[in-house]
Amino acid sequence: MHRTAIPLLTACLLTPLAWATPPLPEWRESDGYLIGVVVQYQGQTYRALQSHTAQKGANWNPASTPALWQLHHGLVQRCAPWQAGYSYALGDQIRFEGDYYRARQAHTAHKGTEWQPPRVPALWQPIQQCEAVTPIPPGNTDTINGIKVPPNPGAAGRKTLAGIDADQDGVRDDVQRFLAQEVGQHPARFKYAMEMARITQLEILSASGNDREKARGLFNQWRLANSCFHDTFSDSTEDYEWRLKFSKKNAALISNTPERISANKKGDELVGGMMFHSPLEYQCD
Template structure:
């Protein structure tokens, strides 16, 4: 089982074709897609809500899987009413029965699930008003390599398994600051490193549930983000030693308390013996 970056650092190969992909590629069964990637399918544009591989025979085409794909129709209008059946992106702001909410993660409010914002705090964060885009007060941020990041959580960030995520982007503040310092000068590299950190945080928080299929899904998503991270380098050996040390630091940071280390060990144990499929090719945003 991999820990962030280590296993794939030793075995990675570049899987993207030598030719340049079109701006909006056609969706293909068997391909891997990173969250946010846009594709064409049956003449319409869709955007990936989750990193995933379109497994052969699963019929996971964009039109048939609203949990994975959103028909692209522009951003949600600020403070529009919450709607069942609508696909929401991270950060979307809506109103519901006189209260206001911000989406904690991308999701589709499938009809019949009763996923109204007050019922699912894992998906929706109450906010004072729609103008309150971020819970981090203005001025209470630092700038590292041109990236605005939350303040250093210090010892308080190690008191709980989840730690502190002041801007609710799914990445612990101490991890976000580290990534901004290490790879913040390269926007694409930072983006994919953040996606891997976001998935690793989900692994840590869900490890106690003993859900092996969720572990499989998260591992596949993490691997896609890793592939896209590698694609920011010219070849597999570029900065190899630096990347190896970077991976060790990231792994140590994610597991910097005994509870987090135990959660990672539990996740690794659940993944032991599983079969994982590699996509035929993958699309990076």
């Protein structure tokens, strides 16, 4: 959408941000893994065969421990079973007794608290199914500012409204590469920029549906992400000027075809004339 660089807030008090699910995590030594969890290691995708902690110095990496990890091919259903005592991040997806849930906020499911997902709706949101993710083929990635990104889609990325999203993270590959280059050296800034890009892509793709309430909800989410993005900067003149230049370049890339320009304008029309209220406070991760 055509947005200013000034941070805006949504109409809810202390509203946590519902970030979209991130790409598959890289395996790390000393981390704990539940059975069914899927990770990437050296360009390959692995599924945990049993719950365990990757003890430091034990060299229990997926490639070396077939008793713990199995090479996985194809789509990944990103739900591991819920487990007491495990620490969950915002946006984590789990399954519990045949149903699926997404974490509304980061928390630890302390043993004995009976914080099973159906019992604590403040912590877990029911969802229809886990999000399917197609891992990027081994070796088919670039690294920009330490961030693995899909290859440059080139002209093929401009042939359709949706473009190309090889890693299925909700952000066009050309936009993801641009954000990694521009703000990839600042993890929080990159996260919020990616979230704004995901929401903007949803706005563009859903604009033809003429659903004003959906447009309002997405716009509110974008405003929160935008507020958190700008909170990572100082109030200096240099930062303000950089943000203006970044916003112009970002807007030009997002609307880089006649079809995308048209969808952007349609999205702006859907939220035109609506009232938006600012909360007293808001939270950023």
